[in-house]
Amino acid sequence: MFSYTEIRQIAKDVSEAAKKSKNAELLDQVLDLKAVLLDLMDQNQNLKDEIRDLRDQVANLSNIQIQRDSVVKFHDMFVDKDKLKTIKGAFRPYRDELLEHMYCSKCLQDKDKKISMNLFRQSVSNNYTLVCPSCGSKVIFDHRY
């Protein structure tokens, strides 16, 4: 395949040769051809840029998919699949090590962000609440469950 520089050089050489030939019709046609060539090179470059951008987007989307695949729904949150058993069997309130693996479902769904829940304990009742530090979504656990 020719590089852009080579194609430009060929176009230049051909128009030089056409000029020397003193054939006005040939020179006209060569100049037309040159314009078409430059236009095609432009289009080609734009397509290359577009393909690169699309590839980036696809890579991004598959990252998000991987992120979604690694979590499961638990109450109104998402939790890491491999921690679900531990979380289900754990005493509440959850320890910080487990809260790190429990994510706000709203932030994950709306913004594709994994935001770990924080513990918000009510002083009077035995109920307690997990709250998202980013959007403020709450998950309330009744002490009976």
Ligand SMILES: [Zn+2]
């Ligand atoms: Zn949130």
